[in-house]
Amino acid sequence: MEKEVLQHHLNMNRRRFLSKLSLGVGSVALGSLLIPDLFGSKDHQEELLQRLPQFAPKAKRIIYLFQNGAPSQLELFDYKPLLREQFGKDLPASIRMGQRLTGMTAGQTKFPLAGSFYDFAQYGESRAWISDLLPHTAAIADELCIIKSMYTEAINHDPALTFFQTGAQVGNRPSMGAWLSYGLGSENANLPAFCVLLSKGKGNGQGVYSKLWTNGFLDSIHQGVQFSSSENPVLYLNNHESIDKADRRKMLDELAALNDENYKTFGDPEISAKVQQYEMAYRMQTAVPEVTDLSKEPESVIKLYGADCLVPGTYAANCLLARKLSENGVRFVQLYHQGWDSHGNLPGEMRGQCQDTDQASAALVTDLKQRGLLDETLVIWGGEFGRTNYCQGALTKENYGRDHHPRCFSIWMAGGGIKPGVYGETDEYGYNIINNPVHVHDFHATVLHLMGMDHEQLTFKHLGRRYRLTDVAGKVVNDIIKA
Incomplete structure (x- = not known):
């Protein structure tokens, strides 16, 4: 006392x-x-030692392009010609190995293989396979580290999305942006350290909720600030x-x-x-x-991102705004683009989603590089899990759907100390990882490392326990980090 x-x-x-x-x-x-510890308790003062980069960072800022709903890796980055050769045949039991199914396909007695409707080609020095759906992304292949061996335990959208954003499948934990705000603060006292932008695509959408950018048990100053597409970008300001x-x-x-x-x-x-x-x-x-004023951007920038970048609330507009926020010192900019939940009509929905996102995603990387900002800005692109190699429901070569698949999926990262190339590999069916698996906790540990933070040291004591973004797991994937 x-x-x-x-x-x-x-x-x-x-x-x-x-x-x-x-x-x-x-x-x-x-x-x-x-x-920073002015108003803190003794426990908070102890945490002060963690609130600076703990070693030289590779990146200063992050822009996370989250593709909400889980884009199919088999249509984008994980080329599997065998699935075309065996189109309609049942997935071998030796490959599935009794792995967990969702309630949507648990009643199926057959799991017919579905090859991609779209073609692939190799790009860049790494000769990365990239789908015809992504011509603009293919053009920046030499900037990308494509991780094809991501995996998670969560098999449904809400827990999987929450896991990627907070390091736990349950709610009320600080989000990644909140952790970075807590650990590093903002570079600009006039803007929040953590900003959130939302957009909707043409496909089947999954909801996003404020719990994904919550501060959890951290001080509320670390909560993400949501920007809207209305006349007032920040409500009640x-x-x-x-x-x-x-x-x-x-x-x-x-x-x-x-x-x-x-x-x-x-x-x-x-x-x-x-x-x-x-x-x-x-x-x-x-x-x-x-x-937030995009009217002063030169015509060359508008052409780079596409005409939609002048339409508030579109993915392209949010990518351009993310660049502006980042170059003005916002530590973590989180985009959510809905519409990737393709359980049916996958070829058509994927085409629409890629039309919305491909050019602007590549433009963001190109724009940052042209401004000399890419080396200090980490750009991340990916969803909460992947898609099955078999069809959910009726199967034709022109129309099919894919169920949730947490066992292996693809994301890409660029800039911020990331080594370009392809990392990880799945089996010829695209169902299991065969080398270099990367768990969600490993992903978080690596991101924090790039920002100069030791994931085991960035902790916060709450209700008698020290919490961290990576919980009690996670290892840094050093192979994808530049020396």
Whole structure:
């Protein structure tokens, strides 16, 4: 009890000292930036040692292009000519090995193999196989590390998506962006460290929810800030027409004074987090309109991303906005593009999805490289799991669907210290991994490593236990990292 009282008074003394430095709540915000443990408990102060890069980072920022709904690797990156040769034949039991099925195909007695409707060709120095659906992605093959051996335990969308975003299949855990905000903060005091952008494609969609960009048990300042495609990109950010900037400043100062009294009574660090959020919103009133204004982009950039980049809320517009946010110091930009859940009419849905995403994804990588930003920006493209090599439901060469397949799937990464090439391999049926498996925890460990963080050291004590993004597993995949 004495230690708690001492810590409380220590925090209060620091707060009073900083209150002399400037006027009102401005000093509170300044203090929280200069002394991150200002309002923290002893446990939070111990965590301060982790809140800087622990070694030289390969990347400073991340743009994660999440393809929600699980794109089929067999139509995009994992070329399997055997599936065409054996089209319609039953998947051998020796290959399936009784592996888990979803409720959608558990009643099937046959598992007819379905070769891709689309052709493949090899590109780049690595001679990577890339589908005809992705001509723009193929053109940047030498920038990509295509990982063909990703796997997860989750077999349904919500737990699999949650697992990729938070390191756990259940909710209420901090998301990857929140962990990086907590560990590294933002490079720009006028913008959040973690921003979220949403878009919908032409295919069958799966929902995305705010739990995917939650702060979980971390301070709420680390929660992702969602941008919308409306006239006001960040809701409730602008002042009411009857309130000018001076009035807003006065209101925030008075509110900070009330929160100061509240903190003296309760000593809750979340009170200071609220003050920081109010101050961030105040600064964002100037920064957000500028960074979200795409009208000043040159014609060459519009041509690079495609005309859709001028249509708010499209995938192309979000890719361009992600570049602008990233170059302005946002630590983690998360895009979610819905529409990849192709249980039926897969050839048609895949074509539409690729038309939405191929050009803009490649343009983002190209744009970053042209600006000298790719080496310090990690770009990630992929979904929550893969697709089966057999058909779900009726099968024809022109129309088929694929069920969920967590045992092996493909993603790509570019920039940020990643070594271009192809990593991992699946069997000739595209059903099992035969070398270099990469688990979701390994993926998270590698991403944190690229950002200069040891995944075993980036922890937060909650309810008596130290948590981390990789839980109690994960290993860095050093083979895909540049020396």
